[in-house]
Amino acid sequence: MSDFDWREDSDIVVQSQQALAVYLNGSGAIVVRQEGMPYDDEDDIIVIQAINAEAVAKAIMACARESLAERARSIPEPVLLVQASTGRKSDNSPSREPTLPLGEAAE
Numbered sequence: 107m108s109d110f111d112w113r114e115d116s117d118i119v120v121q122s123q124q125a126l127a128v129y130l131n132g133s134g135a136i137v138v139r140q141e142g143m144p145y146d147d148e149d150d151i152i153v154i155q156a157i158n159a160e161a162v163a164k165a166i167m168a169c170a171r172e173s174l175a176e177r178a179r180s181i182p183e184p185v186l187l188v189q190a191s192t193g194r195k196s197d198n199s200p201s202r203e204p205t206l207p208l209g210e211a212a213e
Contacts, residue, residue, distance in 0.1 A: 112118065125141040136159055140150040154162050 124143065127137075127139045127141075129137050129139075131137050131153065134156055136154045136156060138152040138154065142149045
């Protein structure tokens with residue numbers, strides 16, 4: 107038994123998602139269909155009239171941008187290191203020279 111918990115672990119970077127299909131029905135409307143859960147025999151279906159497709163797509167993209175922006179704000183900025191003796195940027199590879207966070211002067 108593993109001590110890794112797929113429901114709670116903060117190391118999970120991509121959550122599982124049911125498969126999606128997008129196609130036209132017999133009336134020319136757009137169908138967005140999501141695969142049912144393993145214990146469910148039914149798929150979830152959304153029917154969108156073609157005339158509304160652009161508005162729906164724009165709303166989805168706006169939500170995606172907002173979600174990605176929120177995630178980006180929650181990720182800490184990386185610390186850029188500068189080699190103390192030369193002032194050159196470090197590629198974070200091991201080196202014999204001490205490094206300081208950018209902006210801090212050596213004493």
